[in-house]
Amino acid sequence: MEKTGxxxxxxxxxxxxxxxxxxxxxADRPRVIQVTHPCLVEAAPHGLRAEGVYVYRRDYSVAGELLRYGFDIASP
Known part of the structure; x- marks a missing residue:
């Protein structure tokens, strides 16, 4: 059996x-979670799409479950 880590x-x-x-x-308490959201594109070439990217960083003061990730306002 293979271990996934x-x-x-x-x-x-x-x-x-x-x-x-x-x-x-x-799984494994990631430090960062990235969320994407589709954006509307006007007169886009076939197959082109755009997405907004938002970053959430783990709150290390939370030790147990329910883990909390806060929105990073400075995310790209």
Whole structure:
């Protein structure tokens, strides 16, 4: 049997920004979660798309489950 390195799944909640309140399952407590959202593009060539990218960083003061990730206002 192959080991994946995943120690377990935990519930996390996103705080602030466009995905405020979203709950999800995460593995191995990632430091950062990236959320994308499609953008409308006018007169785009076939197949072209654009997405907004939002970054959420883990709140290290939360030790147990429900992990919390705060919106990084300075995200690209």
């Amino acid at each position: 995943v120690t377990g799944w935990e519930t996390a909640v996103l705080d602030g920004g466009p995905a405020d309140g979203l709950r999800m399952k995460v």
